[in-house]
Amino acid sequence: MALFLMLVVFFLISSMVFFYIHQQQKKYLTQRFQELQQHMLNQTEIMLSQTHQKNQLHLSEQMSQNQLSIQKLIAENVGQQMQDTRAQIQHSFKQHADALTSHLQTLKNEVHTHLSHLTQHVHQQLDAGFEKTSATFNNVLTRLTIIDEAQKKITELSNNVVSLQDILIDKRARGAFGEVQLSALIANMIPSNHYRLQHTLSNQKRADCMLFLPKPTGNVAIDAKFPLETYQKLTNNMLDNTQK
Template identity: 25%
Template sequence: LTQSNTQSLQTLQTRLDARLVELRNASDQRLAEMRATVEQRLRELQADNEKKLEQMRATVDEKLHATLEQRLGESFKQVAERLELVHRGLGEMQTLAQGVGDLQRVFSNVKSRGVFGEIQLAGLIEQVFTPEQYGVNVETVPGSGARVEYAIRLPGKGDGPLWLPIDAKFPREDYERLLDAQERVDKPAADAAAKALEQRIRDEARTIQNKYIAAPHTGDFGILFLATEGLYAEALRRPGLVEALQRENRVMLAGPTTLLALLNSLHMGFRTLALEQRSTEVWKVLGAVKTEFAKFGDVLAKTRKKLDEASNTIGAAETRTRAMHRQLRQVEALPVEQSQSLLGLTEVDPEDADDAL
């Protein structure tokens, strides 16, 4: 029995070992197949991932390239526009510098500065007056040969015109010395320049008085036009200068704004005088109309009297017509054709008769 059991156990162990070997072989085979499948799937997944990554990289590169080109294009466009603006600004600055140089050359010449003042004065006068109300290069004093730049034609009762002389001055050197001394805070130099400017203005006012003011050919005063507001302000700062010029030289100082206000006042005075003259003429016309209207009333009364007489005559004729009609009422009326034939008359249409009336 023991031997039999031992054999049975050996047989069972042999079968178990064979079974285990088979199971091990089957497991190894399945694991190998699974390993191959997993490796194949991993290779496929890796290839797919690489393909998708390549596509993503291409897309990202394309978008980055397009965005970069767009941004660079916009940036270059903005830079080009800014450079164009800078170039244009430089051109304008160059033109401005050239204009400033031309203006500097103009102001450095005494005659050119006089032309500048004359042009500004002409612009102010032309804004207010018509060409008939002022003159250019006028000899205000007959036979003197001295001609003022501009003169306003004042209304007068004499044979010749009555002029208001206006002369433009621009003492640039004295004014610039004054400004330079004020900028350097040099009080002695500023006082000396201010006195020189005052003396220059006094000399110009004296020249206007001697050359251009002579009653009865001109008014009692003239105007000295200072071409800039700064120059006019400096003249006003000098104590007693304006009053002295008006009292001693009969010359009034005026800047651009002051002269424009003065010219407007003169223009309004001219219009008021013209209205007064027109109102006198209108009053005379109304007097003549009143006289003629009285005559017209007389004629109208006579006409009414004649119309009343004609109306009375027509009324008397109607009365006699009614009396004749009453007397002829018993007489038998003939037909129209026989009466026309007997009297040699033609038939008259009532509408034609009304039209004739």
């Protein structure tokens, strides 16, 4: 934009200089013409004073021819100078236009190169950011899947605990549950000939399980129906040492 304004100003200044030169040359040639014309008039008056009647027609024709020649000379001179000045202005304008075009092309190439580098850098940053975001998102999905599975297991365990709690509310249910657990535990740990379930003692009381162990331990009676209330008191330190 600045170069364009400079070219416009240069063209205006050149036009003003050309106009000023044209005016000066025109003024000078006009003055010379007037001087020459005055000189010729003076000569003519002298000649007319000597041979007025004889040479009047001849002098008039000669004067007209001279005037036409001078005017033609002035016109040719001014026209040639105008053409030369116009050619110089056009040549200078073309040089500045070519320089401006070359500068704009160079600037365009630099901007294109810079934009290409910037675009490539932005694409690289976006690709890297997308990869990081994708990895983070996949990691989050994996963790959410693990959390969801854990939540399902917690829910299932909670349901099992609730079901077990519902079962153990009733004393008979707790007793039956204890006998089943005791039977499974003993069967997995002790040979069948070393224990008996629901064994009747000599005092006619029945033990849920009787262990026939070698001495010095001997026989051990096990009651699977240990009261829950007593266990809670025991764990909460609500019983004295004797009761414990």
